[in-house]
Amino acid sequence: MALPQAPQRLLRDLHVAYIKSLDAKKEGLSYHMTTHLRMNGVYWGLCALELMHAGDLLARQDLVDFVLSCWDDPKGKGKRKAELDHNKNEPAGQHRDPSDGRDGQPGGFAPFPRHDTHILSTLSALQILAIKGALDVVDRQAVIDYILSLRSTSPNLRGAFYGDSAALEHDTRYLYIALHALQLLSATAELAEIREESIAYLLRCHNRDGGFGTSVGAESHAGQVFTCVAALNILDALDRVDLDRVGSWLAERQLPNGGLNGRPQKLEDVCYSWWVLSSLSMVRRLHWIDAAKLRRFILSAQDPEYGGIADRPDNVADVFHTHFGLAGLSLLSGLDRGTPQAKGQGAAAEAEAAPDGNEGDGLANLEEVDPTYCLPAHVVRRLGIEKGYQSFRPANR
Structure with missing residues (x-):
């Protein structure tokens, strides 16, 4: 719980200790009640540590072993495969229950061993492997085939993706996830x-107000704006929309206290510091909000006693908001040096790095995050999938 005197500098060591402590809490009720989010939680914690240059605190092999234990390996080599085939009356590899009669495609990842595979946990698994340089431990084509099996075959939903083989829910999130995952897997032909x-x-x-919804005609929401803008950025198609209109909708999300909300008439929330700010970065409109006020808001949501970041000041911290709060702060690093600059694909490099300015808030020590993939920028560059964006950091950093 945050104390009355809100911190205005990054409490890096406390956040590292907070995330590390979560890795040790495997006996409590909350651990067992959140297994459906475990793969996502591991990604949030690992990426947060990486942004704080502490990723080595989570052992690479332990992470790889966990990811593989959740993989529905079509060749029968994964741990999850062996666990699911414990029933002798069930054919090997057929532990799927699609409600519409479609055969489930192997190759995806579950959020936890013996859970069903889902496109969201599949992306988190690939992000973990990408961060650790371990994408080669899985059969890439099998994962690609799994992702493409979730593509809608309905004429009315051409271009959409489902979350799992039951095909009960389509969402623009799943389309972004599919494109992101295919990028990580170097699936150039499939993307084309x-x-x-x-x-x-x-x-x-894309709605008339400038935002995007979960589906055609759905209400605009900041989370969906991120997924759709990032998807268009991956596809090199941001020029297909009016970026001023998108930027205006995003800029309107800022409230007087500096925080950002997800849609009109809603409260501010630290997680929207990522969804909104990363979108503004991709459409090159970072300067359309008061970034200094946003920085103060995120820093004020830190827990100065136990570490971690909450959704807003005086609430309880959690790993989800800690991760996205740190990612937002990473995008704000270098803010005091002035005008944001183009970076990534198509950006001209500066001859010399300008100083970051007054970085007494500790943000200069954060690793740069890539706004399209929410991964450390050095990981994205290593994979050769960087897209254009805007940053307060010098262009050659």
């Missing part, structure tokens, strides 16, 4: 094949 239908579907989900 679905490019135009993906763009067309995203444009159908």
